[in-house]
Amino acid sequence: MTLIARILAALTLIFAIPASAEQQDVAATVRSVVRVVLIASNGNDSYFVGHGSGFAVAPDKVLTNAHVVELLRTEPNLSLGIIPSEGKKSYGGKVIAFSPGNDLALIQLTSGNLPVSSFFAGAVTDGQHVTAIGYPGVVDRAQGLSLSEMIAPVSPVKTSGNVSTGRSSHSFDTLLHTAPMAQGNSGGPLVDDCGRVLGVNSFGSQGESDADAEFGFAVSNREIGSFLRQASVQFQRTTVPCRSIAELDALEAQRAQDELEKQDAQDAALRAQRDQAMQNARQEAQQDIISGRENAIAVAAVLLAFGVLAVGAAGLFHTQGKTKTRNQAGAVGAVLLLGAGAAFFLRPSFSGIDDRIALPANMTEAAVGDGATYDGVGDNLCRIDESRSRITVSDTQDVPIRWTEKGCANGSAQYIEDNEGWTRILVPANDATISINRFDPKTGGFRTDRYLADATTMDKARALRAKFGAGQCTRDPEQLTKQAQSQAEIRAVLPSQPNERLVYRCTKGALPPAQ
Structure with missing residues (x-):
């Protein structure tokens, strides 16, 4: 790669790194x-007592702060x-785990399912950009929302800030951050730039004057993980660093360029080996021809000498009147002379040198540029390559x-x-996830791009899938055309970029038995 190309590639990587949370990822987290x-x-009448925020840690379970639901323990x-952030339904719930010591509570839905959030289990860095998501009451009041409007699905509020490490509450482990919060944000998630949960917003600082900056404290994932495990909740988490799709695209472009350069270098080395092997083979063939010509001339000389002697002997026998012996000697002489001529004229020619050159199979011209390929037909087991993936x-x-x-x-998916x-x-x-799977049977590469779509997009995609069918395995050209049309129309309703990209490397081998 040229110096200019390397500089451009480096700049591409620098500017591909997001400076703030990608709105698409935050929007995906909002679903939960x-x-x-x-x-x-x-x-006879119902009236609003209070509210907070929460998020789904399992399809039927919501995590929030203990102080948000504390009144339920004393007010029967x-x-x-x-109230979810989208759709038309609301759900009832009951508290099934309550821990005031670290301000956490777990709610079991009485019906329905929600999209689930994922936690980031890695280290949080000082100054890291974060987004707080929740339902601050000041926004509701500013909008003048009625009770009926407050108990209807509506999108939460998102605010941004940064983490300040090294300062935690004395009671339990927390993250200090600068994302603005207000009463009602309690129980909502604090997320990173990939939408993974870093903590549960619990309380904020109180300034002594209007000029004081406000700070928020979020219950850390260490506290949350222990709480959920004690409640026997299996939750999703990852330790993979957050990278944007643009950054992954730049890394893949760099990787493809590096592989191309590597292949070119291998081809150049193979060509050099081939040229050297060709030169050695030509010299060896030339030497064989020279040796063959010398041997043929030596044989011709010997036959010529014996042939001349036989002809001379035939002449001698003729003078002696030995007709029979003369004829035999003459015949032998003639054969020897013909053999000498044949040996001389049929000696190896330098024009046949190319026919004698033999190269190893891996050094033929066809082998140059033909890297080893993968045969995907049959059983493949694909394992995640985290260095090339974006996992949320x-x-x-x-x-x-x-x-x-x-x-x-797998006998069913076309x-x-x-x-x-x-x-x-x-x-x-x-x-509530749409996936585009790609498999390359020539390289053993498998990739899944996942879109954490909103309710409207999911409804459109499901309607299109119902229109065209599920895509069972078929060889019918008409059915394949319909499936291709279905995929094209579903692609048209998807966002420009996925929320996740999972890259796998496949190897050949027997598949594990079905569970």
């Missing part, structure tokens, strides 16, 4: 954030409502693929061959 409301009833006439909410279990030449995977290779779009009925 809820308003937690307390409502009192006197039999209060009911608990869970998904697990990273191995992916088994039993592949056929016609693009059928992939469509297009300008990006073999692809398949998955639109599940329940999970």
Whole structure:
């Protein structure tokens, strides 16, 4: 690679790193954030008591602050409502775990399911950019929301700030940050630039004057992890550093360039070896021809000498009147002379030198530029390559693929061959995630781009999937055309970039038995 190309590649990587949270990732996290409301009833009328925020840690479980739901323990006439950020439904709930020592509470939904948040289990760095998500009451009051509006799905408020490490509360482990909060933010998540939860916003500082800056404290993931494990909740988490899709694209472009340069270097080395082998083989063939010519001339000389002697003897026998002996000697002489001529004229020619050159199979001209290829037909077990992936909410279990030449995977999923290779779009009925899977049977590369879509996008994608079918394995050209049309129309409703990119490297081998 030239110096200019390397400088441009470096600049691309620098400017690809996001300076703040990607709005698409924060919007995806918003799906799991809820308003937690307390409502009192006197039999005829209901009235609003208070509210906080929370987020789903399992499809039917919401995490919030203990102080948000504390009144439920002493006021039996209060009911608990869970208001999602989108859709048309609200849900009831009950507190199933309560820990005032670290201000955490767990709510079980009485019905329904919510998209789940993922936690970042790695180290939080000083000055790291963060976003607080929740339902501050000051915004509700400024909008003049009525009770009916406050218990209807509405998008939460997002505020940005930075982490200040080294300062924690004395009671339990917290993160200090500068993302603005207000009453009602309690229980909402504090997330990183990839939308992974770093903590649960719990309380803020109180300034002595209007000029004082405000700070927030979030219950750390160390406290949350212990609390959820004691409540027997399996939650999603990752330690993979946060990188943008643009950064991954730049890294992949650099990787492809490096592989191309490596292949070019290997081809150049192979050509040099081939040229040297060709030169050695030519010299060896030339030497063989020279030796063959010398041997042929020596044989011709010997035959000529014996032939002349035989002819001379025939002449001598003729003078002696020995006719029979003369004829025999003459015949032998003639044969020897003909053999001498044949040996001389049929000696190896230098024009046949190319026919004698033999190269090893790996040094033929066809071998140059033909790197080793992967044969994806059959059983493949694909393992995550975290260095090339962007992981936000998904697990990273191995992916088994039993592949056929016609693009059928695992006997049921039909992939469509297009300008990006073999692809398949998955639109599940329940999970609010759309995936584009790509498999390259020539390299053993498998990639999943996942879109954490909002409710509107999911409805559109599911309607299109219902229109065209689920994409079962087929060789019918008409069905393949319909599936290709289905994927094209689903792509059209997706955002420009995915929220996740999972890159796998596949190897050949027997697949594990089905569970």
